[in-house]
Amino acid sequence: MKNIQAIRGMNDILPDTSKYWAMVEGILKQIVLQYGYQEIRLPLIESTKLFSRTIGEATDIVEKEMYTFLDRNGDSLTLRPEGTASCIRAGIEHGLFYNQVRRLFYYGPMFRHERPQKGRYRQFHQFGVEAYGLAGPDIDAEIMLLARSFWQELKIDNKVELQINTLGNADARAKYRERLVEYFKGHYEFLDEDSKRRLLSNPLRILDSKNPGLQDLIKNAPKIFECLDSEARRHFDGLCDILDKVNIPYVVNPRLVRGLDYYCLTVFEWVTTDIGAQNAVCAGGHYDGLVAEMGGKATPAIGFALGLERLLSLAVDSLRLPSSDVVYFVLLGDQAKASGMLLADKIRQNSKVSVIVNCGGGDLSTQLKRANKSEANIALILGEAELVKGEVLLKYLRENKPQENVKLEDVGNFLNSNN
RNA sequence: GUGAGCGUAGCUCAAUUGGUAGAGCCCCGGAUUGUGAUUCCGGUUGUCGCGGGUUCGAUUCCCGUCGCUCACCCCA
Helix, strand or coil, X not given: CCCCCCCCCCCCCCHHHHXXXXXXXXXXXXXXXXXXXXXXXXXXXXXXXXXXXXXXXXXXXXXXXXXXXXXXXXXXXXXXXXXXXXXXXXXXXXXXXXXXXXXXXXXXXXXXXXXXXXXXXCEEXXXXXXXXXXXCCHHHHHHHHHHHHHHHHCCCHHHCEEEEEECXXXXXXXXXXXXXXXXHHHCHHHCCHHHHHHHHHCXXXXXXXXXXXXXXXXXXXXXHHHHCCHHHHHHHHHHHHXXXXXXXXXXXXXXXXXXCCCCEEEEEEEECCCCCXXXXXXXXXXXXXXXXXXXXXXXXXXXXXXXXXXXXXXXXXXXXXXXXXXXXXEECCHHHHHHHHHHHHHHHHHCCCEEEECCCCCCHHHHHHHHHHCCCCEEEEECHHHHHHCEEEEEECCCCCCCEEEEHHHHHHHHHHHC
16 A cells, blocks of 8 residues: 655655744744734634635635635635635634724644645745734834844845835726726737736736736836825835835835735735745735725734745755753663653753653663764763762763763753853 | 656665666664764665556656656745
8 A cells, every 4th residue: 555645735844844943933923022913823724705705706816726625514614825814804703903903923824725836835834914903104114124123033134125016095906907907908919828817817917927028018017106096105105215214125016916805005025036936935915905894894904924934945044043952861770770760850850951861771882872863962871880979970972071970969050050 | 727857775866778776874783791973894775656568578668647846827
């Protein structure tokens, strides 16, 4: 029988890699907490309607990428393809947004049934940040400052670029959509198959096309700025003004549109050229209409999601794992074996170090080999001779220092002060 | 969903114009019966992805299939 393998596009994160995940998650979490954002933990499964309504019926996510199945009672359920819909659902359900400002964050796995490639998997992980009840543009800038803190702390500030654009309000977006359709219909014969399809489903996305043959056509297309009302224009100018003053470099990219239906006003992407074709590390925008659309009171909202797989592949080179204090407990003889586990627990209680106790026997040489292969930087040797003296023999595995004898009752303190 | 490249040991890879496979790392034992990492010696690695075809004979050639990777589409 063939061995069972992981589902396509679903990855195991093995110990060598999980260390980096834990470190990055810790850094991100610490930063958002410092900005006053609170964690919200959301279910992985929601009612299918939640996503089809909010993300947009005509988007690829809803049309063909959702993991949808019937519950035993016949309800249609879906593994979440993104976090914002759930976040708003939870916020309305528990009254979090009612006349209040909320700064929230979440992280965890998302699911989209796409063909996997570098930086894109069927189960992938997002870290999302969302702010409710603030119209901006100051909150827009805050969120970008926050993201910039991520890159600085992860030492990848020089690898990412911020691109911003505005989509205007719903009216402007509708008007712009019409003008774009008109324009591209006038040049229909030059469009490729994908763009002809997009003309019907989501004309804004034609602007995003990677086809080199289309670039001239796109360059000459009408600009969203021609359709903006004065309020949207003020919002965007206000954002640019703050970004300039807080020294966040950015590029205005009028062709930047987002795939999901719910975005309006400010949209932005942090992009990179370092991780393959999937170049968006972090992206988001305003979704001021969503809360009301889902039955809540009209509430301005802005947020972004960042792809942790993409972030990891970008940051892993510059990350230095914190050195860990680990000792390996070598036990020789039946007496030592009997008391070793107990002693190890005493050390764990009296110090902050991790203690790996040798299991499976072996002579001194064998056990030291294991110690050397482990992450331990110190071996503690306890044999008949040491037991009699009430000591352990402490041997440094990674530094050129002489080994020394330490009284059993002093081991915890010794390890503490040594590190 | 579409296209291209690749599937040989736990890992990284080699080889055979078609004659049933090899190296490094890893692992185990010994030199070293209480001293690891270095060095030396020895040992185990395998339905050559799966199925079929051609052939006296297929890991090699052909067809199919599955898997992986990258790219398109789409998105974080």
